[in-house]
Amino acid sequence: MQALLQRVTRSMPWFVQDLASYLLGERCYKLLVWNVDWSxxxxxxxxxxxxxxxxxxxxxxxxxxxxxxxxxxxxxxxxxxxxxxxxxxxxxxxxxxxxxxxxxxxxxxxxxxxxxxxxxxxxxxxxxxxxxxxxxxxxxxxxxxxxxxxxxxxxxxxxxxxxxxxxxxxxxxxxxxxxxxxxxxxxxxxxxxxxxxxxxxxxxxxxxxxxxxxxxxxxxxxxxxxxxxxxxxxxxxxxxxxxxxxxxxxxxxxxxxxxxxxxxxKYMEIRDTSTDLPSVAAVARPEEVHEEITEEDAAAMKELDREAMKLDSEVITEVQIDGMVLMKLVKHCKDNHASNGTNAWGTLLGVDVGGTLEVSNVFGLPNARSERGDEEERSTRTAMQYMTEMLRLLRQVSADVNSVGLYQGCFVGTFLNSAVVDGLNMLSALMEREGNQGWGKAVLVVLDYAQLAQGNTTVKAYRLSPAFVDAYRKTKFQVQSLIDYRLTFSNILIEIPIQMRNSALLDAFISTLTTENTPVPRLVPQTSKESLLAPPSAHVPPSYMDLNLALEPVLVSSMETTLDTLENCAAEAGNVGYQSRQVARRKCIARGSGPCGLANRRRTQTV
Structure with a gap:
């Protein structure tokens, strides 16, 4: 056995022998490796x-x-x-x-x-x-x-x-x-x-x-x-x-x-079945928790906790906007468009519960464009830095700081650009990092200036489709990637129903504006108490703004946009026709059909 091991160790490559000699020393190398003596x-x-x-x-x-x-x-x-x-x-x-x-x-x-x-x-x-x-x-x-x-x-x-x-x-x-x-x-x-x-x-x-x-x-x-x-x-x-x-x-x-x-x-089962742990509602309101809690009350609180956990959803199916939030959004978009003619945009703050995105606050973002018409080249760097600072200040006053989407003002329906897509993608990534698993939870709320000029507040909500978000994050937008993900103009955005919601105080205030109150002749003026109990109000007359024709600037802009779209369509149709003729010509050459080339030459001479 020793002779066999010696034959193996002495036939090792020279660099292995040098390394072993360096590590063990000359004496120990000769004993252990060369002579295979382990005494x-x-x-x-x-x-x-x-x-x-x-x-x-x-x-x-x-x-x-x-x-x-x-x-x-x-x-x-x-x-x-x-x-x-x-x-x-x-x-x-x-x-x-x-x-x-x-x-x-x-x-x-x-x-x-x-x-x-x-x-x-x-x-x-x-x-x-x-x-x-x-x-x-x-x-x-x-x-x-x-x-x-x-x-x-x-x-x-x-x-x-x-x-x-x-x-x-x-x-x-x-x-x-x-x-x-x-x-x-x-x-x-x-x-x-x-x-x-x-x-x-x-x-x-x-x-x-x-x-x-x-x-x-x-x-x-x-x-x-x-x-x-x-x-x-x-x-x-x-x-x-x-x-x-x-x-x-x-x-x-x-x-x-x-x-x-x-x-x-076992840990998850203990969390679900234990009756010693307080519920979420009890932790939120410790002053309302009694020291002695019966088993029935604990079971009821656990059931409420389970129902609360079921409210999480991976897909946003509805957007709710508060009335005051909508007024802030309309004012920012209208003032920005009137001052410099640019499309305003900003951040939506809120929370998503059970597939419903509740928007509780908004704030505007600065425009980084250098000139009008340079919308596609707008950078989001300044806007994101501004948003970071705003979120820090809002957190200091204990306000809502959960970014759930963006809002964008538009004129005659044009609103989608690279800055909006980048912003939605970034917000979606942030929301996923906080525990959500759905793609594209960030929404985009769009306000149309043209309808606003006629007295109609047209607000729509969209979100990016999962296929578009996946393609945007993984590959570059090329012809092959569009084919692989089956992306067309119709499935980039998904429209979401939107609802307006007012607080109880705002509803009460609006009811005083719409309730008729005919004043009764009095000899003595009303006291302050009587004025508070029966405030004077007048019935709001109905609005017939919907029946008015569109304003001239809106008509002109609509016609210009339509003509530009038709020109682009005609140019693309020409490109498609040229490509189809090239494909047909190559097929004729591949088949060796002489009449096809002759017909092309005759057509060229006729032209």
Missing amino acids: DVACLRLGLSKGLGLGIVVFGSIIKFPQIYKIVRARSATGISLAMYILEVVAYTISLAYAIRLRIPLSTYGENASLTVQNMVITLLIIAYSPMDSYVRRITILCHSYGISTNAFYVAVGAFLMVVCSLALASEHAVPPPLLKTLQAFTIPVSLASKVPQMLELHRDKATGQLSVLVVFAQLLGTLARVFTTLTETNDRLLFWGFALATVFNAVIAVQVALYWNGNE
Whole structure:
């Protein structure tokens, strides 16, 4: 057996032999590899340590891939602690710089570089797939306003910080050796503290969520092997105690994962069936909750919670606009068109419940066009920055800050342009990031100036079709992409029914304007109390504005738009006819039909 192994080891390529000699030393290489003599305990321990170290380095370069794949596949970071990965990135960076500066063998720390990069990727994925707060929302809107991908921005910032920290730690001028040793000692509590949030989250949820079981047990085995390699090769006390304590904490997390292996479904059942938890309504109104709650009341509150959860819908089927919101929208569009002749646009704020989009507030956005008629070239950068600032100010006064769509003023029906499509796509992406799963939930409310000039408030609501949104996000608009997604002029937008809704106070005020109240002759004037009880009002006469003919500017604009459309249609028809003749000519040439070419020449001579 020994002779057979010697024949194998001595026939290895020269670079493998040189690498083994460099790692083991000349004496241990001759004993263990060349002569296959394993009687020397010191060389055997060194060989095992080097083998384990190199195996950990290789395996560490892919150890977090299952976790990354699980997060991306589920599009969720449930059950994963963000604080743990941030602290691990800090600890790995310092340990990597410490090992490089002290020239510790590569087999004892080589996996730190790849683990740092993988932890950075997981950190960015946790941020990307977590519900957005106000800070992340502002970053996302700013990135979209400058045409930058949010994930690319996070990756660039993380890579920049990691490179700067690594260079600073690797430089003796920036970080002296005593300070670096202190930082390495500081990594021990940091590394241990990074495990605590994950332990608490597992204990709280009683479920593993999207946490990869393979990664957890691989980390336990890796830190256990590092304890052996550190004692064998370096005998560095700081590294040893760091790996030893990390092994203990990793063992605790592994035990929790084993206990809560099938805890996801059990956790959901406990949430649904438990009667000890207060309902959503009780949490919203704690002052109305009594200390003693009967089982019947708890069951009723749970039923209300289930009904509230059923209100979520993936498709917007109706839009409700408040009367005051509509007045603000009309005033902004009318004033903007009267002052500079441009089409006003703005942001809709509200909430979607059960497929109904309730618009509770609006505010206008600045126009970024340099001249009239340059509508297709308008940039959304200034508008998105303005919207970010407005949302921040509205949040400070506890107003509604949920962006649900855009409104656009138009003249004679022309309203769709690239800026509107970009804005709707960005708002749809933001709404999906907050938990909605439907495509194109953002709506577009359109107000027609031409009808407004005649006294008719014509408001319509649209949303982008799912096929158009999918094509817009994945491919460029070319002939083949339009064919693949079956896009035509008729299925880009989907019209949604729109309803007006007034508050009770506004309805009461309008009723005083439309109720006839004939004054009775009096000798003594009415008192203030009597005036409040019976306010004087007059009946609003009916409006016959619908019977009036259109104004001359509207007729002229309508005719101009119609003629332009007819000219474009005639030009496209000519192009289609030319292409069809070219196709017919090529078919004739392919078939070798002589009369077809002769007929074409005769037709040309006749012309």
